[in-house]
């Protein structure tokens with residue numbers, strides 16, 4: 001079995017026009033990688049391909065030792081529920097529930113227990129009893145990140161996770177994500193247009209002119 005958490009080879013995809021071709025990317029345990037590139041170049045599409053949501057026109061994705069696009073739907077569902085953490089720019093929390101209740105639902109589904117240490121690190125411990133609708137956008141984003149980490153994922157996919165946060169909170173979120181990866185031998189694949197955030201990852205890839213290259 002491959003020692004990579006994620007190994008993507010010869011990936012090509014397009015919608016009306018070709019977005020990228022012959023993309024290769026690997027992610028090892030305890031490591032982080034960022035994908036940067038201009039708006040519309042296909043970063044989110046690539047992340048969706050790596051994370052079970054879009055079957056590419058060509059190529060293969062091996063995630064946690066499984067050849068993704070040959071799996072049956074129930075195996076994909078299990079990966080999503082237990083092993084993958086997905087952080088989007090726009091979070092999907094239950095508005096009428098408190099932060100803590102949101103996290104309890106997620107941990108119940110994934111068979112984990114709530115880890116309050118994560119709330120402390122994200123500086124949201126005091127807010128967890130409040131309804132989501134009463135929190136600011138940045139606070140909600142941190143609750144949604146706590147929810148993802150509470151699942152104890154083996155690999156985290158994050159699409160512009162700090163896009164709506166002020167600089168200081170963005171740095172805090174990056175600290176927490178990078179610490180999580182090291183402490184849990186997990187992986188982080190981050191899409192961002194923020195070069196500062198990207199440079200904090202172990203590897204930076206650039207998607208440009210339909211080609212993904214590793215930056216020196």
Ligand SMILES: Nc1ncnc2c1ncn2[C@@H]1O[C@H](COP(=O)(O)OP(=O)(O)O)[C@@H](O)[C@H]1O
Nearest residue numbers: 015016019037038039040041042043044045046
């Ligand atoms: N499901 C889809 N159907 C058709 N076109 C799409 C779809 N998803 C993305 N696109 C198009 O693919 C291009 C790349 O989108 P995206 O991957 O979101 O880029 P980025 O995240 O780099 O901004 C855009 O032109 C977008 O409109």
Ligand SMILES: [Mg+2]
Nearest residue numbers: 043044045159
């Ligand atoms: Mg995008």
